[in-house]
Amino acid sequence: MYKHILFATDLSEETDTVLDKVQMMRGYTGAKLSLVHVVEPLPGYSYAYLGIEDIEEQLIEEAREALLKLGEKLNVPREQQWIEIGQPKSNILRVAEEGKVDLIICGSHGRHGLSLLLGSTANAILHGAKCDVLTVRLPENGI
Numbered sequence: 534m535y536k537h538i539l540f541a542t543d544l545s546e547e548t549d550t551v552l553d554k555v556q557m558m559r560g561y562t563g564a565k566l567s568l569v570h571v572v573e574p575l576p577g578y579s580y581a582y583l584g585i586e587d588i589e590e591q592l593i594e595e596a597r598e599a600l601l602k603l604g605e606k607l608n609v610p611r612e613q614q615w616i617e618i619g620q621p622k623s624n625i626l627r628v629a630e631e632g633k634v635d636l637i638i639c640g641s642h643g644r645h646g647l648s649l650l651l652g653s654t655a656n657a658i659l660h661g662a663k664c665d666v667l668t669v670r671l672p673e674n675g676i
């Protein structure tokens with residue numbers, strides 16, 4: 534059975550939809566639970582206008598606080614909360630490998646058409662992961 538579950542969260546309200554399933558899988562398996570959120574760097578053009586480092590620092594700080602709150606809610610210790618900076622898909626996959634995770638849980642918008650061609654995060658995780666992946670369908674109005 535699964536020993537280490539990684540919940541990839543974009544820290545949006547949609548997270549609540551996935552939380553029940555995360556808790557259920559954790560209860561069912563007795564696995565260790567880790568959380569990961571990836572902060573995406575701001576696009577290059579904003580450098581010219583804004584104090585980019587300050588803004589990024591603030592984004593990271595806000596994400597850290599939100600993840601801490603989620604960690605408290607789920608009873609996940611700080612050392613199992615990962616804040617990464619960069620592209621979500623590659624960082625989630627890296628954290629999963631480094632943490633010897635055997636199940637990644639993420640949300641899925643069930644996109645189709647052009648969005649699917651561009652590739653959603655869930656899609657990328659599903660295709661790139663070396664372990665099992667549980668994608669939880671998010672409500673349609675979130676598209």
Ligand code: AMP
Nearest residue numbers: 541542543570571621639640653654655
């Ligand atoms: P998306 O494909 O961007 O709509 O996201 C689908 C799912 O991927 C979300 O419900 C999260 O589980 C995960 N995800 C997306 N962005 C991030 C992020 N920045 N950090 C961690 N997980 C993410």
